[in-house]
Amino acid sequence: MNNHKIRHLIEPEDFTLEELNEVVALGKKMYEAPAEYKRACEGKILATLFYEPSTRTRFSFETAMLRLGGSIIGFSDANTSSVSKGESIADTIRCMSAYADIAVMRHPKEGAPKLASHYASIPIINGGDGGHQHPTQTLTDLLTIKMYKETIEGHTVAFCGDLKFGRTVHSLIRTLARYNTKKFILISPEELTLPDTLKRSLKQDFDVELQEARYIEDVISEIDILYMTRIQKERFFNEADYARLKDSYLLNQSKLSHAKKDMIVMHPLPRVNEIAYDVDDDPRGVYFKQAELGVYARMALITKLLGVDVSC
Secondary structure: OOOOOOOOEOOHHHOOHHHHHHHHHHHHHHHHOHHHHOOOOOOOEEEEEEOOOOOHHHHHHHHHHHHOOOEEEEEOOHHHOHHHHOOOHHHHHHHHHHHOOEEEEEEOOOOHHHHHHHHOOOOEEEEEEOOOEOHHHHHHHHHHHHHHHOOOOOOEEEEEOOOOOOHHHHHHHHHHHHOOOOEEEEEOOHHHOOOHHHHHHHHHHHOOEEEEEOOHHHOHHHOOEEEEOOOOHHHOOOHHHHHHHOOOOOEOHHHHOOOOOOOEEEOOOOOOOOEOHHHOOOOOEOHHHHHHHHHHHHHHHHHHHHOOOOOO
């Protein structure tokens, strides 16, 4: 690699607000003129190390690198790698550092990508670690908000569903608080509320207003951005608890009829039973566009971490 200082993205707070804005702005440029960046990472290799299933995150990273002119190596099932033989994360990442220029890791254990970064000589990107963080989804979400609401600041944002284990929520809510969002509405079953430690830190660090609600229809008229999440079966130890809660919240046209005309509905996907199909044709439902924008957010991130000059 060149003399560019190695940076990692393990959680959104690894980047300053100025850096986040740079990535969002570049992602927007790449979305508007993708052909201008088709050779930006020519000769570079991305390693995708997915110890946990993924569709959008893995494929959007692979698409991002290919659209930048780079190449890909990696695995989508740890059982097809030497991990199945007991190889440690430290040893895996030492080897990957010799084979690739940058790596993205998804892992079911919280802190695994951070551990990998201590042994890496290439940039490491956290592609999601347990119920902890998902910083590249946050970049995708920021780009989506910028595209649809023009500004990231000043909105009333509601999070609905699994707020206890939802790593996308944990990453995004603190980031939006850094952007001076003053009011969040938290809609969830009592068993899946936002962790108390996170609520305390939001109030202490950012002085935000947190309004808790049990039903979407009670608060939908107040919301500018509604961020839906699924009830995550893989985070439950008790099958009965999952079965009892999995259909708790369903957004449909009937509920949307009480929402603002310019509200947007976001979702990191996959959806299960939380957004009815009759919402798909509503212009406020932007979740599939959000998934598309993830490619461009990740293109921008890859070039930033590799220190590639993309000034056009």
